Amino acid sequence: MTKPRIAVIIGSTRKARFADKPAAWLMEQVKKRHDMTFDLVDLRDFDLPLFDEVASNAWVPSQDPRAVAWQKKIGEYDGYVFVTAEYGHSIPGALKNALDQAYLEWGRKPAAAMGYGGVGAARAIEHLRAVAVELQMVPLRNAVHLGGGEFFKVSPLGQNGDMSEVDAVLQPSLSAMLDELAWWASVTKAARNELAEAA
Numbered sequence: 511m512t513k514p515r516i517a518v519i520i521g522s523t524r525k526a527r528f529a530d531k532p533a534a535w536l537m538e539q540v541k542k543r544h545d546m547t548f549d550l551v552d553l554r555d556f557d558l559p560l561f562d563e564v565a566s567n568a569w570v571p572s573q574d575p576r577a578v579a580w581q582k583k584i585g586e587y588d589g590y591v592f593v594t595a596e597y598g599h600s601i602p603g604a605l606k607n608a609l610d611q612a613y614l615e616w617g618r619k620p621a622a623a624m625g626y627g628g629v630g631a632a633r634a635i636e637h638l639r640a641v642a643v644e645l646q647m648v649p650l651r652n653a654v655h656l657g658g659g660e661f662f663k664v665s666p667l668g669q670n671g672d673m674s675e676v677d678a679v680l681q682p683s684l685s686a687m688l689d690e691l692a693w694w695a696s697v698t699k700a701a702r703n704e705l706a707e708a709a
């Protein structure tokens with residue numbers, strides 16, 4: 511079986527977003543893994559409209575070519591790491607909209623998260639896990655939380671320092687999350703392949 515392919519999805523889209531900094535750090539870190547391959551997927555590149563289909567694509571194929579292009583991209587992967595901010599104690603609206611714009615493509619694949627904010631986006635990631643359940647994903651227990659004083663060390667809301675200043679603090683949760691992701695990505699990929707072969 512080929513290595514699981516993982517999409518690292520940047521979940522905020524505003525021009526002044528901080529997201530690029532933790533996403534770039536994460537992409538550097540995942541180069542050390544030999545059991546999965548990773549691509550950066552930026553919601554900004556997909557120009558998704560606010561959801562305007564007659565139904566989820568679980569029921570009716572989507573019509574808007576931007577939604578279809580998004581579904582095609584998402585369908586290429588065996589698992590996901592959402593790099594998420596916390597807006598009003600939840601995930602950004604742009605990320606929720608992107609989750610709504612596909613259904614079939616998310617299912618039976620693991621959903622991991624790296625969050626940042628005052629409390630490391632803990633509340634947003636809890637919401638993300640609940641959304642993932644409805645999409646028939648496997649929400650992971652382990653997540654990377656860049657929060658509290660560590661968040662303010664590297665955010666422009668604080669000292670805007672380099673990610674290397676918080677690297678050591680994030681490593682244990684990163685490695686727990688990636689180990690868990692590797693296991694679920696590999697077993698769900700094998701099971702999906704088996705089902706496809708039997709069909």
Ligand SMILES: Cc1cc2nc3c(=O)[nH]c(=O)nc-3n(C[C@H](O)[C@H](O)[C@H](O)COP(=O)(O)O)c2cc1C
Nearest residue numbers: 522526527528529595596597598599626627628629
């Ligand atoms: C609309 C909005 C709502 C926010 N709500 C929260 C929040 O509930 N909890 C929190 O820790 N930070 C909150 N923040 C601060 C964000 O953590 C911080 O601005 C972060 O950089 C946002 O991510 P982004 O730069 O990738 O958009 C909020 C920021 C915005 C713009």
